[in-house]
Amino acid sequence: MSSNRVNLVVLDMAGTTVADGGLVEQAFAAAAEKLGVVAGTADFDSKLDYVRATMGESKISVFRHLFADEAKAQRANTAFEEAYGDLVDGGRIAGLPGARDTVEQLTADGRTVVLTTGFARVTQDAILTALGWQDLVELTLCPADAGGRGRPYPDMVLTAFLRTGAVASVADVAVVGDTSYDMLSGTRAGAGVVAGVLTGAHGRTRLEAHGAGHVLGSVAELPGLLAELGR
CATH class of the missing domain: 3.40.50.1000 (HAD superfamily/HAD-like)
Known part of the structure; x- marks a missing residue:
């Protein structure tokens, strides 16, 4: 009751x-680069649009959608978390x-x-x-x-x-x-x-x-x- x-x-x-302050997008860019997704390309822009559309979702779920291969998704998630952590540690x-x-x-x-x-x-x-x-x-x-x-x-x-x-x-x-x-x-x-x-x-x-x-x-x-x- x-x-x-x-x-x-x-x-x-x-x-x-x-x-x-936009750190999610910055960390995504760093993660994408490590997986060979080049900033400024149609592939990068499409993936970034998806990240923006799914703000609030579990990040590993986002990367599983963007990179259908589980190993790739895990690498992207790890790279994202590391990049975001570095930005946090930098007082951002x-x-x-x-x-x-x-x-x-x-x-x-x-x-x-x-x-x-x-x-x-x-x-x-x-x-x-x-x-x-x-x-x-x-x-x-x-x-x-x-x-x-x-x-x-x-x-x-x-x-x-x-x-x-x-x-x-x-x-x-x-x-x-x-x-x-x-x-x-x-x-x-x-x-x-x-x-x-x-x-x-x-x-x-x-x-x-x-x-x-x-x-x-x-x-x-x-x-x-x-x-x-x-x-």
Whole structure:
């Protein structure tokens, strides 16, 4: 039975709580080069368009689509994670304005916050370390933590629901992200609140078309939305 209060908030990282400044595209370019996909070619442009269209999806799933051979997909994913990690280590990442304060406010209000990503665990940990967020929340999840399937599947949201035990019903979960895949994962999980933010990959029209019940300027508006909804 739902308590009608959102006591579990599942937040995406890159584009939602973390500003990555186009690092996904830069890391993809580095990975593609290692696999012989030359920047400026039609093949490269086509693959980059797919990366942009699938922001939020598990990166290994993206590479499996782009490189039908599993070994090639694994090499591309490894190269991507290494390139992204180098960019993070170079200080090329920051928390979005108000993101940390929002997480701390939600926690102070008695809500459990979980941070999720489409990146591998090693990259997620590198981002958390770079931001000093290792102890910001009690649980962080990547696709491998939820059986290997990332967004748009609902698995990470449902794993957060099961592992935290913070709510009795998925109706008392809020899912927030910047991509259409974030919205799909929230709606497919049955989350009571599914909200898009305009600080990342996709705009209002696309977010709403894929299930966003609310669209916020940034995650900093989330506590106000929950108060307005009485959730």
